[in-house]
Amino acid sequence: MAEAASGAQGQPPGFATVIPQPLAQAPERGSFVLQPSARIVVHSTAAEASRVAQLLAQSLRPATGYRLPVASMRGAAPEGSISLSLTPSDRALGDEGYRLVVAPKGVTLTAARPAGLFYGGQTLRQLLPAAIEADVEQPGPWRVALGTIHDRPRFAWRGMMLDVARHFQSVDEVERLVDLMALYKLNRLHLHLSDDQGWRISIRSWPRLTTVGGRTAVGGGKGGYFTQRDYSRIVAYARARFVDVVPEIDMPGHMNAALSAYAKLNCNGVAPAPRTDMEVGYSSLCIDKELTYKFVDDVVREIAALTPGPYFHVGGDEAHSTPPGDYLAFMERVETIVRSHGKRMIGWEEVARTKLRRTSVAQHWHDPALARRAVEQGARVLMSPAPKVYLDMKYTPASPIGLTWAGMTSVRDAYAWDPATQAPGVRERDILGVEAPLWTETVDSRADLDYLVFPRLIGQAEIAWSPAAGRTWQRYRWRLANHGPRLRALGVAFHESPEVPWR
Ligand code: TNX
Numbered sequence: 001m002a003e004a005a006s007g008a009q010g011q012p013p014g015f016a017t018v019i020p021q022p023l024a025q026a027p028e029r030g031s032f033v034l035q036p037s038a039r040i041v042v043h044s045t046a047a048e049a050s051r052v053a054q055l056l057a058q059s060l061r062p063a064t065g066y067r068l069p070v071a072s073m074r075g076a077a078p079e080g081s082i083s084l085s086l087t088p089s090d091r092a093l094g095d096e097g098y099r100l101v102v103a104p105k106g107v108t109l110t111a112a113r114p115a116g117l118f119y120g121g122q123t124l125r126q127l128l129p130a131a132i133e134a135d136v137e138q139p140g141p142w143r144v145a146l147g148t149i150h151d152r153p154r155f156a157w158r159g160m161m162l163d164v165a166r167h168f169q170s171v172d173e174v175e176r177l178v179d180l181m182a183l184y185k186l187n188r189l190h191l192h193l194s195d196d197q198g199w200r201i202s203i204r205s206w207p208r209l210t211t212v213g214g215r216t217a218v219g220g221g222k223g224g225y226f227t228q229r230d231y232s233r234i235v236a237y238a239r240a241r242f243v244d245v246v247p248e249i250d251m252p253g254h255m256n257a258a259l260s261a262y263a264k265l266n267c268n269g270v271a272p273a274p275r276t277d278m279e280v281g282y283s284s285l286c287i288d289k290e291l292t293y294k295f296v297d298d299v300v301r302e303i304a305a306l307t308p309g310p311y312f313h314v315g316g317d318e319a320h321s322t323p324p325g326d327y328l329a330f331m332e333r334v335e336t337i338v339r340s341h342g343k344r345m346i347g348w349e350e351v352a353r354t355k356l357r358r359t360s361v362a363q364h365w366h367d368p369a370l371a372r373r374a375v376e377q378g379a380r381v382l383m384s385p386a387p388k389v390y391l392d393m394k395y396t397p398a399s400p401i402g403l404t405w406a407g408m409t410s411v412r413d414a415y416a417w418d419p420a421t422q423a424p425g426v427r428e429r430d431i432l433g434v435e436a437p438l439w440t441e442t443v444d445s446r447a448d449l450d451y452l453v454f455p456r457l458i459g460q461a462e463i464a465w466s467p468a469a470g471r472t473w474q475r476y477r478w479r480l481a482n483h484g485p486r487l488r489a490l491g492v493a494f495h496e497s498p499e500v501p502w503r
Helices: 047-064 116-127 173-185 230-239 256-261 290-305 324-340 350-353 367-377 413-414 444-452 456-465 473-481 482-489
Strands: 025-033 040-044 070-072 080-084 098-103 104-112 142-151 155-162 187-193 244-251 313-316 344-350 362-365 380-383 431-438
Touching: 040 047, 047 070, 047 080, 047 116, 047 290, 070 350, 080 116, 098 116, 098 256, 104 116, 104 482, 116 142, 116 173, 155 456, 173 187, 173 230, 173 444, 187 230, 187 431, 244 290, 290 313, 313 324, 324 344, 324 350, 344 350, 344 431, 350 362, 350 367, 362 367, 367 380, 413 456, 431 444, 431 456, 444 456, 456 473
Parallel strands: 040 070, 040 080, 080 104, 155 187, 155 431, 187 244, 244 313, 313 344, 344 362, 362 380, 380 431
Antiparallel strands: 025 142, 098 104, 098 142
16 A cells, blocks of 8 residues: 555554444453464354455455455364354344454454444454555564453444535545444444535436536536446445445535526526535525425435435535525425335434424534434434534644634544533433534545544544543543554555654
């Protein structure tokens, strides 16, 4: 990759460097050494367990150069193996938890569900030297510190949002991001698929959405869009790594790309010009036209059919040119449409102004009172407070890209907060999880994306996974510093903020 990793000699990473911080750990003295003859043994007939073992093998083969064959087996694993077992009755591990035991004679991973095995595998990756992430063979030895880790997440939703509307990202770029998310145990990829400046997923019943509405981007760039096959490829790739894709079509505002592609969707029947600037709040679907609901139904139906996850995100933010009464009427119909296609509705916090079903979710970004209103209606809240988690905010005034409307967000600011104390009246049990959005008005390349996302996303992953007690910035900055060589080996052009004593 970008830089040659410096080999694997010396001490293996200590348990303390694992991010997100595990629930409980008991390190011991000494190390396990992965040998060229090692096998990955699966004590389960579940196909998903074998798939997880294959992914683990794939992630360890390039740098070690070892064969690491995956074998299903009943009896004891041969000495030196990494073995994976599913124990569905082990309730203490939950749906995503795992137990990892590193002993001199082998590594054992146990989980109740395949997701837990996958996350245990990510922890094991982080316990190997950073050079394990290189894509060409590196010198060993491949040591892992001895001990036991017992782990499970605090929140069920640990997400990132990627805005592919302001600037489009290719399938490969999105898959690369999924890989990086998975390394830090994130499990939801929210794709912001439409906005004023571009429509990014083809809809068969409304082809001009992409052939016309997909041609533009912020700043006049070339645009682009996912075919339905592309989208399905992303969904499958993510799902194999236990990441659910949450599609968003932002409505009734943020609609200029669609309105400019179809004159008939406009109240006055006239298509507005395409837009490539950064304004928000000027466009709206025509609330009184029946065709609007046919359009919404077609779009939700086609995307829902390609999306195995339970959620459909309807946007709903900054609808400043939709009269308030119209907004309420519109959102209630939209919630019914989303349900009719078998999905649960999620929307930005503004949807809490309407009558929400208990199964719906409001995504908090700005106004704590709206988050509370969602909770009062029995709905749950996804926490994305902009000054803490918006990955598009500048780090400091010197940041070459990024916005500043929610302030500047240093690596420390992004880490030193707790979801359960953000909005009065919104308690731990009302919170579905945490999500970090990357809006891409100023993101023009992979390097731009890496700069804004890393390392801040890693802190959000820890906030979403690890208990609040026991997390401190002083310890985290040292732990994060140890991820510098790993990110470099992965080719991630992260922001080397001076707040962190990078190695
Ligand atoms: C606000 S946050 C928006 C987006 C912009 C973002 C830029 C939210 C729900 N809407 O339309 O891209 O600010 O930071």
